[in-house]
Amino acid sequence: MISVFSNREDCYGCSACQHICPQSAIGMNPDEEGFLYPNINEDLCVDCGRCTEICPVTHKGNYKKNDMPRFYVARHKSQEVLWQSTSGGAFTAISDVILRQNGVIYGADYDEDFHVLHQRAETPEKRDRMRISKYVQSDMGDTYIQIKADLQEGRMVLFTGTPCQAAGLRGFMGTSPLMDHLFICDLICHSIPSPLIWEEYKQLLERENGGKLVSVQFRSKKDGWSRANSNKGFLFTTDKSPEIQEDDRFYQLFFKVGAITRPSCSQCPFTDIHRVSDLTIADYWGIEKYSPEWFDPLGVSVIIVNSPKGADLFDQCQQELHSEERPKEESLNEQKRLREPSQIPENRSLFWENYRRSGFGYVIGKKNKKHEEDEALCFGRAD
């Protein structure tokens, strides 16, 4: 029987295989780190090979475009939008173009328990919930199927997500003429953390602060937008606590320790300027050096235009955006994920062994301890 992947590093969990399967023989199940992987039901599988044919790992070229991308600095004209966005509000400007044409937006949202999952929005209110980066791999559910159904009904669709999810969508859609009305916008993506560790972290915050989480924001702009502040803006409230700003321990595990990201991120083929999407958005890190007049403490975006369709969509955003073309070297210098994948620490397995043996409280480290100590602790070297 066919197998969709051989090593865990070879599966991004995009779920395209699940939805392309004509026999509905593939389910997505979490592994012991909480990441979803395809699981084939042998009784249903007819070995047709569609799953591996369209998989972004095995597909030659990974669906990346060959066009030469163009780089823009951009900032939303509305202060309110900037305040409510991670970077310079590029996502809101781009999605507004689609909403104005009665289109549909897909992006990452929370459910009532703050699980991260892809959702569908037809209104600005529902779209607004997709704002702000959620540093957890989102569950795609049946997003690809819903997108196809919307396109078949003649709706214009904007999909936003990580590059691997964008590649999964391209694999699922193939060369369908429906693609003409599908716009894909991906993020420059550092790597993607485990939903299981996020679950543990939420429970820890509830235990430490009492009550149930009622709001969460990974990247608030309370102290302004800057690279230095990007790991200090984690805000949350419970129904028994006021707003709390954490010197985010989850963020430390993600960015500094790097032990909680999906294994496939270390081999990510999408960490270059040839993208799978029509547009790519991210923080314009370093803009204060290259062109200080563009710096805004409320956030600045880089928008990479990857295709003629992307260029057309970007043109239509101009009533909402201030923007200017910039040399690609600026983003190449500042964005490591346009050059290489994230490194998985050598002792990653030690982190997970410690987690299984001693629990989450042990690996996350003690509150208010120095991060170096947290790091040592989570790898089991501090005691």
Ligand SMILES: Cc1cc2nc3c(=O)[nH]c(=O)nc-3n(C[C@H](O)[C@H](O)[C@H](O)COP(=O)(O)OP(=O)(O)OC[C@H]3O[C@@H](n4cnc5c(N)ncnc54)[C@H](O)[C@@H]3O)c2cc1C
């Ligand atoms: C896991 C992750 C890693 C990132 N790594 C980098 C990086 O290395 N460098 C960099 O400059 N920028 C990175 N970003 C992108 C950046 O944080 C902003 O999301 C981006 O600049 C958009 O900001 P905005 O102001 O235009 O939009 P916002 O209004 O903040 O919109 C957020 C957008 O991100 C999408 N999104 C949020 N969470 C997820 C998720 N978990 N999975 C898929 N899509 C999601 C939403 O669907 C929406 O389209 C990352 C984002 C994520 C989620």
